[in-house]
Every structure is written in structure tokens, then in C-alpha cells.
Amino acid sequence: MSDPGNDPGSDLGGALGQPRGQQGPGLFVTYDTPDFYCELMNRRDPPPDSLTRIRDRLAHFGLTELRQRARVAEADLYNLGITFTVYTDRDAIDRILPVDLIPRVLTAGEWNHVERGVRQRVAAINHFLWDIYHERHILTDGIVPAALVLGNANYRPEMEGLDVPGRVYVHINGTDLVRDGAGNFLVLEDNARTPSGVSYVIENRHMMLRSMPDLAAGLDLMPVDEYGPRLRRALTETAPGGIRDAQVVLLSPGIYNSAYFEHVFLAREMGVPLVEGRDLMVENGRVFMRTVAGPRPVHSIYRRLNDDFLDPRVFNPDSMLGVPGLVEAYRRGNVTIANAIGTGVADDKAVYAYMPRIIRYYLNEEPILSNVETHICGEPEGLAYTLANLERLVVKPVGESGGYGLIIGPHATKAELESFRAGLLADPANYISQPVIDLSVSPTLCEAGVEARHVDLRPFAVTGESTWVLPGGLSRVALRKGSLVVNSSQGGGSKDTWVLAS
Amino acid sequence: MNPVMADLPPGGIGMPNLLSRYAECTIWLARYMERIENLARLVDVTETFVRARSTTSGWMSIVQINADDERFIERHGTASEENVVGFYVIDRENPNSIVSIAHAARENARALRPLISTEMWMHLNMFTNAVSALGPADIRASNLSALCARLKQDCQTHHGITEGTFYRDQAWLFYLIGRSLERADQITRLIDIKYHTLLPSVAGVGSEVDIGQWAAVLRSAAAYHAFRRTVAGDMTPSHVVGFLLKNDGFPRSLSTSLSQLYWAVGHLRTDYGLKNGYAAAERVEELRATLAEQTVKDIILRGLHEFLDWVQRELHLVHEDIARAFWPAAMPAPPHRAPDAGTSQDQSQS
Numbered sequence: 001m002s003d004p005g006n007d008p009g010s011d012l013g014g015a016l017g018q019p020r021g022q023q024g025p026g027l028f029v030t031y032d033t034p035d036f037y038c039e040l041m042n043r044r045d046p047p048p049d050s051l052t053r054i055r056d057r058l059a060h061f062g063l064t065e066l067r068q069r070a071r072v073a074e075a076d077l078y079n080l081g082i083t084f085t086v087y088t089d090r091d092a093i094d095r096i097l098p099v100d101l102i103p104r105v106l107t108a109g110e111w112n113h114v115e116r117g118v119r120q121r122v123a124a125i126n127h128f129l130w131d132i133y134h135e136r137h138i139l140t141d142g143i144v145p146a147a148l149v150l151g152n153a154n155y156r157p158e159m160e161g162l163d164v165p166g167r168v169y170v171h172i173n174g175t176d177l178v179r180d181g182a183g184n185f186l187v188l189e190d191n192a193r194t195p196s197g198v199s200y201v202i203e204n205r206h207m208m209l210r211s212m213p214d215l216a217a218g219l220d221l222m223p224v225d226e227y228g229p230r231l232r233r234a235l236t237e238t239a240p241g242g243i244r245d246a247q248v249v250l251l252s253p254g255i256y257n258s259a260y261f262e263h264v265f266l267a268r269e270m271g272v273p274l275v276e277g278r279d280l281m282v283e284n285g286r287v288f289m290r291t292v293a294g295p296r297p298v299h300s301i302y303r304r305l306n307d308d309f310l311d312p313r314v315f316n317p318d319s320m321l322g323v324p325g326l327v328e329a330y331r332r333g334n335v336t337i338a339n340a341i342g343t344g345v346a347d348d349k350a351v352y353a354y355m356p357r358i359i360r361y362y363l364n365e366e367p368i369l370s371n372v373e374t375h376i377c378g379e380p381e382g383l384a385y386t387l388a389n390l391e392r393l394v395v396k397p398v399g400e401s402g403g404y405g406l407i408i409g410p411h412a413t414k415a416e417l418e419s420f421r422a423g424l425l426a427d428p429a430n431y432i433s434q435p436v437i438d439l440s441v442s443p444t445l446c447e448a449g450v451e452a453r454h455v456d457l458r459p460f461a462v463t464g465e466s467t468w469v470l471p472g473g474l475s476r477v478a479l480r481k482g483s484l485v486v487n488s489s490q491g492g493g494s495k496d497t498w499v500l501a502s
Numbered sequence: 503m504n505p506v507m508a509d510l511p512p513g514g515i516g517m518p519n520l521l522s523r524y525a526e527c528t529i530w531l532a533r534y535m536e537r538i539e540n541l542a543r544l545v546d547v548t549e550t551f552v553r554a555r556s557t558t559s560g561w562m563s564i565v566q567i568n569a570d571d572e573r574f575i576e577r578h579g580t581a582s583e584e585n586v587v588g589f590y591v592i593d594r595e596n597p598n599s600i601v602s603i604a605h606a607a608r609e610n611a612r613a614l615r616p617l618i619s620t621e622m623w624m625h626l627n628m629f630t631n632a633v634s635a636l637g638p639a640d641i642r643a644s645n646l647s648a649l650c651a652r653l654k655q656d657c658q659t660h661h662g663i664t665e666g667t668f669y670r671d672q673a674w675l676f677y678l679i680g681r682s683l684e685r686a687d688q689i690t691r692l693i694d695i696k697y698h699t700l701l702p703s704v705a706g707v708g709s710e711v712d713i714g715q716w717a718a719v720l721r722s723a724a725a726y727h728a729f730r731r732t733v734a735g736d737m738t739p740s741h742v743v744g745f746l747l748k749n750d751g752f753p754r755s756l757s758t759s760l761s762q763l764y765w766a767v768g769h770l771r772t773d774y775g776l777k778n779g780y781a782a783a784e785r786v787e788e789l790r791a792t793l794a795e796q797t798v799k800d801i802i803l804r805g806l807h808e809f810l811d812w813v814q815r816e817l818h819l820v821h822e823d824i825a826r827a828f829w830p831a832a833m834p835a836p837p838h839r840a841p842d843a844g845t846s847q848d849q850s851q852s
Contacts, residue, residue, distance in 0.1 A: 264615040274616040291519035292828040
């Protein structure tokens, strides 16, 4: 819900005595700055000089010139074979095309805030996972309902009592953030299983520097090239104890997977073999890869397979993608699996609602990044609030059903609301509710010119002995006018995210 | 000491060994690209023969050379330029067509993406896209020669990019093994097509037509000028066949390919301690000895076609020796193959 008190659109043209949409020459002449928080054109505070500089440089581009460059960039991607199949998976970012050539810019101050917040969140998630698979203090202390965790479809009894190296479960985490009407960063969800999309962050940067060298010239941008080495180091640091020079591999479902491009990209950036399940074997509780010189030991596996496919002896017996005996080797402490098995319980929608309390419980700190205001219908106050404000809220079921069964109050009919109310009352613990957020926008090259489109941000955190956050992250953009959906299968694209170092 | 460390092989970590699957895909990538180039050469030379009306079996000879008789006849009946060229260039249903082989090459390259250079991948991707876009208009007689030239050039570009960018380790040796295996196999087919074309003979040995055909074979192998420069005397069958089989200076001759094959298998052992290749090395060595011990006249006298056939079978066994040594059967075959039901050795023609 937009807060009329700080409508960020109102002071823009007014102060300059210009009608709205006349901010400057060239590219932005027709830009219709919306009432939403705009990352580039419509911040509440006066923008820092570096941001103004980018805006001025962009303004001098003609539309024709920008389109021409976009065409060249697209042809580049086509020749590189960065093509995708649509594949729906909550964690997967598929078909990130096209890339928009107008960057999404974050200031040093904004980034510092996001980075600290992401670190804090990852720390809390790792504490939480260790606890629920060991002593379960948080459950016995009544902070999180035990049924929510132990009855969760992604809870894995196989993980109980297993001491993972460094107590790291989530080596790679993707935190989905949005900005509200006031520009506040809010966490929309955590991705603690096998979050994807990081390759586009790095590829987008390479492409931007090729396509828009004049826009980036002389700017102090934080680099993104460190990701591969950082990830490899984290996987080495968390290898089973006593291993020097751990053999790290990336385990992929293979060339037909929609994210195969990213798997290749990361294997190359890390300098480790990309293996498929059939390349690995387990003997006497140890993992080996099949090489031309015979079996060779493997110590750390960055897996891009879901839990259910990892080991047909333990999970889905029909899976041809996994490695029989892998879980046994894991339980014996002979191999590290990243992310750990059973992390899905931490990024569950229902657990999400408790995340601020989880942060306070383990870290004794206030959350740096807020959740989207969430009402837990399993609690009396939450239910009462939700019932009283149904027509203004988004109400989501928390189970595995994903996007199904949710209702967007402002878009629903009276009848729909009433029937939903009945379902909610029948099983309140299955629901959470949130206000409708005014997502921030960013200027984007569209059919009709440069227009405002909603964006989100997924920063990636890598955790070994410590947590490092890749500067920026993936900015997804909803290419359809007015759409809040940034998913690539539904007309989403991406932008390069520039973090200004100063 | 940690038990996992204790049983590390000497030199284990730090000197990464190639995944078996990568080795297999590398060999196939090299074979497929070499195969496309040679298929273009075969089509080109057949077109020359047919145009000169110096053949009785016409376009069917290329079908026979590739042992595709059954598949072809079932689909097309009698051979014409249009249906044979279509069958070998743009027919996606035919696993031995250039478009199918190009796709199979790209699938192998996709599996090798972590290993090969971006330049290699980009070129292969563009090449496959271009081949996929070919239609009936592109293979009309008036365009055929230019098309074959373009296909050859693209394959040569691939080899050049590979030579200039592919990292030199085990994978490079497997690449060379694949390429020389295929090149050895294909030169025997190129010679054989002349044999097939002339059965029953319409031209006497040494006739103008005969000489013209041998010259065409030489040209299609890019051997004509080298032959003229180095071989004194007439363009007799034995001179030409001798050049294509036994000349160590000619890069596409059987003897050159065999010696490169032997060299690459040997280096797997000497440079990387991969001793399993000995069976393959031994077989190649025998093949080379057999070739060296006979004069071309002997070979022709005993039956050129039979000899070429035997060489193809031996090369097939070399590939199997390599497979047994470096990707033992415990591993299910990778799925990304053109669906050739023809032979036990997946994609090899025979």
C-alpha cells in the first residue's frame, strides 16, 4: 500500500518547475516517472553525485542508439548459446532474457545496509538448521512451533545429529529483496536450497562493459568477478576435516537442465570438474569420480540437484540423476554437500514468517533487513487482523503448493473473498498474510520507449569460514507494464546491478 | 592421517585427471567435425563424377560407401541427386546427415562446455545454427559446390580454433585421437568411392576418363598439387592410391593419420601415466606395419576394396580398445548421440 505521506513522485518535476516526464534531454524525455520509488529517477533524498552522473550520461543516449546496442548484445547472447528451456522451480531463474541495458544502481550506503542484513540472515539460518537437527532449543523454547518444522515436507530426518563441517548448511544463499514505496529494502523470501541466477550477474556485467563502455567509464563500480574463487574457497574450507587440497566438483543434472548454462559457468569460474551423477560412485562410504586414470576421490560437492534426486537409495528411488550411497558417505563425514541436505525447511514460507524472531533468538540482534510485514494466521492476533483486512491483503498458503491457493485481496471479488474466508477459518495455521507492496521501479527499454518497470534484487551470499556477499546481485525486471511478476517465464528480464564503491 | 588422504594415488590431486565422460565426448566431438568435412568432400567428388557422366552407379555410390543402403532405399527407392544430397545434408531423420552430425557434435560440445574454449563453443554453436537453417534451395546443383566449400571451411575453422585455443592436456590428446581415427577412416572411404563408382567399369584403366576421376579424387582430398609436385610419372591408380594411403607428408593420408593416432595414444602413457591405452597402441602399430609392409601394387592386386574394408574394421576396433580402457562399461552411455542404430560402436560408420 502506498503511503501518501511520502509520495516520492510529488517533488520531482515540481521543484524544477517542469511538467512531469520532462526531466532531461534524450532518453528520459518521455519517461513517465511513476508514483513508485524509482531506483534511478525518483529517490526521496537528493541522489548522490555519482548517480546523477550516470543519469546524465544515460540521458544523452538516443533511443535509436540504445536500441542498436541492445540488438548487438542480444545477437551476442544468441551466438554464445545462452538459451533456456522453461522449467518451473521455485529456486531456478530460467530464461533471463532479454537483458536491459539500463543498469540498476545501488549506492555504497545502500549496499552496506543490504550486505550486513544478508550476512545476518545467513548466520541466523545456519544457527537455526544446526539447532533443529540437533538440540532443538528453538522448538522447546516455543519460538517456532515444532509441528511447523518437524512436519515440514523439507525436513530431513537423515540430517539429525550430523555435524556438518563449520556448522555451515547454507553455503550459497539467495535472498530475494524488494523495495517498498519509501525505498526500504524488504526480504520477500529466502532461497537456501540451490538458488540460481548468479551467472547472469557476472555475464550481465561483462555484457554491459562491452555494450555500454561509455556509460561505465571512470565509475568506481564494485567488481563481481570474484564469485568463482570465493565459492571454491568456501567449499574447500568446509571440506571434511583433515583434507588438504580438497577435490571440489559441481554436480549437475546434465545438459538438458534449464540451468545447465549456469552450472557450466560456475564450474569454469571455480576451475573444478562439472560432473553428473553417473560420473560419481561411492565405495566403502567414500565418493569417487570416474576418470581416464580410474576412480579419483571427491571431497566437496556443490550440487545443483534437489534433495530428492541426490541418492536413489535414500530419496526418490527412480532418480537416475543422483549417486547411490552418497547420503551414507555424507553421514560418515567423508564428503561435504553444499548446500547441505534438508535446508529447505529454513526457506519455507511459514518459517519465513518467524525469521525476525529466529534472528533475535540466535543472534540477540534486531533484524537489519525487515520481512515484508507478515501476519501468521496460526496465531490469534494474526488471524484476527487478516480476517478484518482481507480485501487489502495477499493471503498465501504456507505449504508446498507454491503459488496455488493464494488470494490478492484488492483483485478479488466479494464472493471469492467470502469463500476464501471460510477456507482460512477452517485451517488458519496453513496461511500467512501480507500487505500488497508497491515495488520500486527502474527505467527500462521497452517497445514504446524507456518506461518504468518493477524490479527486485537477489544478492548471493557465500559462506565458508565466513560469509561473503557478491556486490549487487541479480536484478530481475518485470517487462510487462504494471506487472509485479519478475519471473522469467512470465515476461521477466534482468539488469546489471551496479554497486558504487563510494 | 585422515583415511581419505591415505589412499590417494601418487600424484592424485594437483594433477587432475580427465573425467571419463569428457574423454568420450571429446573423441566424438573431434570425429563428428572431421566426419562432416569428409562428407562434404564425398558429396563434392560424387557430384563431379555424376556431372561427367562417368559413373554407372551415380549418386548411389555415396550411399553404399556409407553403408546406408537399407535406410536410404526404404525412404527414397532410387537415388537421384536431389534425394541423395538431401539425405546427406539436410535430412534430420538420417543420423548420418550433416545436419544430424552437426547437432550431435554440438551436444557433445555442450557436455564439454566446462572444458573447451568459449571461442570453440561459439563457433560450433553458430555453425550448427547455420546448418540447421539450410533448406532445399541451398542444396540445388548450382549451389552444391559452394555449399560443400563452405562446410569444409567451417570444419577447418573449427580445427583451427581448436588448435589455437584448446588447452594442451589429456583432453587435447583424446581430441587428436578422435580426429585421426576419423580421418584415417574417411580417406579409405574416399578412395573406395572411386572403386564403387566404376563398378562395372565404363572406362579402361589409364583412359582419359579414368585419369580424370583420379584427379577428382585427389582434388577432393586437397591432394592434387602435392601429388603433382612430389610424384613423378603418370597419374596411375597405384600412384594415386599409394599417395593417399602411404605418403607421410600428406596430412590426410592413411599413414599420417595412423602415425598421429599412435603418437597421441603413446603420449597418454608417457605424459600422464595412462597405461591402459596399450591395447589400442598395439593395434595401431600392427595396422601401420601391415600398411608399410605391402606395396600399393600388392594391395591392389589382392583387392583394394577388401583392404580398405579391413582397415575400417581395424579402426573400429581401435576405438573400442580406447573405450574399454578409458570409459569402462560400468558407465551407462551418454544420452547425447545421434540415434544411429547401425553399429555396435555408437556412431562409427562401417
